[in-house]
Amino acid sequence: MSIGALDAMTAYGRALGVGAEQGIGGLGENAAAATPKGAGGFGTMVESLVGTTAAALRTAESAGVKQVAGKGDLIDVVTAMGAAETALDTVVAVRDRMVSAYSEIMRLQI
Known part of the structure; x- marks a missing residue:
């Protein structure tokens, strides 16, 4: 089973509960602001x-x-x-x- 980098980032973002409104895994210029408190x-x-x-x-x-x-x-x-x-x-x-x-x-x- 092969996991691409994009798939891994998306799964990581979903696991953290971020990224629904930010796009791919919640990563971007506002990644720190998108991370929920207590994560x-x-x-x-x-x-x-x-x-x-x-x-x-x-x-x-x-x-x-x-x-x-x-x-x-x-x-x-x-x-x-x-x-x-x-x-x-x-x-x-x-x-x-x-x-x-x-x-x-x-x-x-x-």
């Missing part, structure tokens, strides 16, 4: 993303346990597993982009 930045977004993914994985696991015990519905298990897989794919894609950016920064000459 923690990239670290807060990653923390939220990891927390949401962990919750989706726990939900999928509990749905699977209920199905094995005969108390759950197979459709609920499949839906929960799909949501957990999508969330995990997103976290992996963000991690890969972060590692790639770090590697590129480390290759820069000072």
Whole structure:
């Protein structure tokens, strides 16, 4: 899965809740003014993303346990597993982009 720079900026802007009125990811000359008060930045977004993914994985696991015990519905298990897989794919894609950016920064000459 390949994520372009524009897609990444747009997703980052949406995660922060900015950019609806500013255009692409809320980035531009008024980016500082467009950032909502209390927004923690990239670290807060990653923390939220990891927390949401962990919750989706726990939900999928509990749905699977209920199905094995005969108390759950197979459709609920499949839906929960799909949501957990999508969330995990997103976290992996963000991690890969972060590692790639770090590697590129480390290759820069000072």
